[in-house]
Amino acid sequence: MRDEDKTKEQLLEELTALRKELAEMGEQKPKTKQVDLKEASDEAEDPWLPVETKLVVVSVTSGVVALVVLAILVHMFLLGGH
Amino acid sequence: MAEQRRWYAGMLSTEDWWSVWIGLFFVLLGLLAAATSVDLTGWIVKFPKWVDISKSFAASHKGLMSPVSSLVVSYVLFSVVTGIGAKCMKWDLTKYLIAWSIIFWLTVIFYIIGQNGYICATSLDRKKFGIDYSLSLGGACYIIALFAGLFIGNFTPKRFRDFLKGAAKPEWFIKVAIVCLGTKLGLKAIEAQGFAVHLVLTGCCATIAAYLLFWPLAYAVARKGFKLTREWAACMASAVSICGVSAAIATGGAIRARPIVPVMISSLVVVFAVFQLIVLPIAFNAVWTNEPIAAGASLGLTVKTDGADAAAGAILDELMRSKMAAQGVHWDEGWILASSIMTKIWIDMFIGIWAFVLAVVWVYYIERRPGETVPKSEIWFRFPKFVLGYFVAWFLVMGLGLADMIPFEGLEFGMKPIEGSMRKLFFMLTFTSIGIVTDFRELAKEGLGRLAAAKAVAYLVIVLPIGIFIGWLFHHGMMPPTAP
Numbered sequence: 408m409r410d411e412d413k414t415k416e417q418l419l420e421e422l423t424a425l426r427k428e429l430a431e432m433g434e435q436k437p438k439t440k441q442v443d444l445k446e447a448s449d450e451a452e453d454p455w456l457p458v459e460t461k462l463v464v465v466s467v468t469s470g471v472v473a474l475v476v477l478a479i480l481v482h483m484f485l486l487g488g489h
Numbered sequence: 490m491a492e493q494r495r496w497y498a499g500m501l502s503t504e505d506w507w508s509v510w511i512g513l514f515f516v517l518l519g520l521l522a523a524a525t526s527v528d529l530t531g532w533i534v535k536f537p538k539w540v541d542i543s544k545s546f547a548a549s550h551k552g553l554m555s556p557v558s559s560l561v562v563s564y565v566l567f568s569v570v571t572g573i574g575a576k577c578m579k580w581d582l583t584k585y586l587i588a589w590s591i592i593f594w595l596t597v598i599f600y601i602i603g604q605n606g607y608i609c610a611t612s613l614d615r616k617k618f619g620i621d622y623s624l625s626l627g628g629a630c631y632i633i634a635l636f637a638g639l640f641i642g643n644f645t646p647k648r649f650r651d652f653l654k655g656a657a658k659p660e661w662f663i664k665v666a667i668v669c670l671g672t673k674l675g676l677k678a679i680e681a682q683g684f685a686v687h688l689v690l691t692g693c694c695a696t697i698a699a700y701l702l703f704w705p706l707a708y709a710v711a712r713k714g715f716k717l718t719r720e721w722a723a724c725m726a727s728a729v730s731i732c733g734v735s736a737a738i739a740t741g742g743a744i745r746a747r748p749i750v751p752v753m754i755s756s757l758v759v760v761f762a763v764f765q766l767i768v769l770p771i772a773f774n775a776v777w778t779n780e781p782i783a784a785g786a787s788l789g790l791t792v793k794t795d796g797a798d799a800a801a802g803a804i805l806d807e808l809m810r811s812k813m814a815a816q817g818v819h820w821d822e823g824w825i826l827a828s829s830i831m832t833k834i835w836i837d838m839f840i841g842i843w844a845f846v847l848a849v850v851w852v853y854y855i856e857r858r859p860g861e862t863v864p865k866s867e868i869w870f871r872f873p874k875f876v877l878g879y880f881v882a883w884f885l886v887m888g889l890g891l892a893d894m895i896p897f898e899g900l901e902f903g904m905k906p907i908e909g910s911m912r913k914l915f916f917m918l919t920f921t922s923i924g925i926v927t928d929f930r931e932l933a934k935e936g937l938g939r940l941a942a943a944k945a946v947a948y949l950v951i952v953l954p955i956g957i958f959i960g961w962l963f964h965h966g967m968m969p970p971t972a973p
Binding site for chain 1: 713854
């Protein structure tokens with residue numbers, strides 16, 4: 408089964424088991440309460456790319472256009488009846 | 490993405506598919522009852538409002554069996570059916586059945602307490618029950634189940650609550666309930682076809698607009714404002730803007746994030762959803778009774794798990810109808826709930842497409858993996874299957890009714906216990922389970938602060954205001970049909 412098909416509980420169980428295994432191998436102590444998220448904010452390794460700007464701009468622009476067009480259509484053909 | 494999967498992969502091994510099988514099994518049972526007039530669904534236990542404890546539960550169809558028999562038969566049959574699902578999903582069956590039994594009977598107790606007339610009777614009910622006062626707390630049973638679940642999930646011994654988590658499956662229970670809800674919409678659509686179609690179309694339009702705005706803005710806030718890395722920011726943006734746990738997991742898969750990323754974000758989603766579930770229905774009921782359908786749709790856009798959304802919709806439905814009943818206006822039950830579910834259903838359907846888009850962007854543009862392709866079948870694998878069950882149930886009931894193949898009275902006879910008693914029982918199981926699986930200690934974990942702050946800011950600044958605005962824009966003026 409692929410990771411994305413697993414439930415949260417299954418993933419957590421696997422994670423706990425892996426940590427225990429590593430700890431037993433003497434490579435790492437299991438972390439029970441602490442979650443290391445320092446890497447989550449490591450901007451130097453993950454700089455903002457032009458494609459991200461493109462993704463955000465294209466999506467927001469499409470969203471605004473969709474909002475206006477669909478709102479007009481809904482008001483013309485649907486909400487007028489209520 | 491290289492791994493090849495058959496289109497039917499997971500049909501017997503995922504909660505999503507099992508909610509379809511269980512929901513549709515009972516829908517077909519109801520249709521069989523409707524077509525043959527044999528009472529195949531009347532045994533399902535219902536929990537009406539009561540002041541005399543002996544009338545606190547009964548069989549859905551009066552006279553079919555005693556209340557106690559109905560309760561026991563319901564327990565046994567629902568245990569068997571969900572047990573088969575648990576077995577097929579390779580859960581520890583013994584553990585599941587014991588934990589399920591505890592959750593089931595606790596839920597029954599919470600349900601009975603919450604339906605007490607002094608707690609939930611409206612001003613009109615008071616005359617019927619012969620009581621002088623009541624708190625008129627519509628949806629009290631849901632709140633009681635939620636808080637009792639939260640108490641169990643946070644204050645009971647760790648071994649006990651971990652054990653219960655083996656059967657506390659809010660997403661599974663709510664998906665079964667949503668498939669059952671499809672039959673309700675089918676019955677309602679026969680009576681108010683135009684309104685139901687409008688609700689579907691406006692829900693779809695609102696979702697498209699919201700989808701395209703929520704995600705990129707939340708992603709930009711996470712990346713620029715909170716300096717999160719791409720994998721954390723993408724999963725967080727999906728969780729806060731699309732549909733919580735499933736979106737975070739789907740996005741994690743699409744961009745190949747490490748498993749820990751969606752898992753940690755999912756734990757935050759569940760905790761946040763409880764606050765959304767408690768605060769938003771009460772707030773909307775206080776200030777937005779003049780736009781009930783818009784308020785329901787806004788819930789669908791702003792409450793970020795299926796279970797919490799349906800639960801919040803159910804509470805809002807009860808609260809608003811109780812409030813209006815006191816003013817002499819009697820809205821038909823379920824339309825506000827349906828509007829909250831409808832936007833959420835559309836959001837769920839788009840998860841597959843969005844995960845596909847992200848996979849393409851990540852593979853071809855951000856991580857540039859030479860020679861790798863993203864198969865279109867990913868859209869199908871990401872598609873939430875319970876939505877199929879919902880629409881099949883809806884169109885089956887509506888189609889058979891509109892084509893006059895089964896008379897409306899027959900459909901009501903067969904389907905009412907499914908769309909009423911069974912659906913509400915599974916809603917209640919969802920509330921209890923949400924409480925049990927919600928661990929507030931997650932928020933105290935070191936390192937989650939930045940993520941929680943990013944999620945809170947993205948939610949409060951982007952998702953909530955835009956969701957409310959879009960819900961209003963596409964649904965304002967729509968009012969639920971009045972009760973016959």
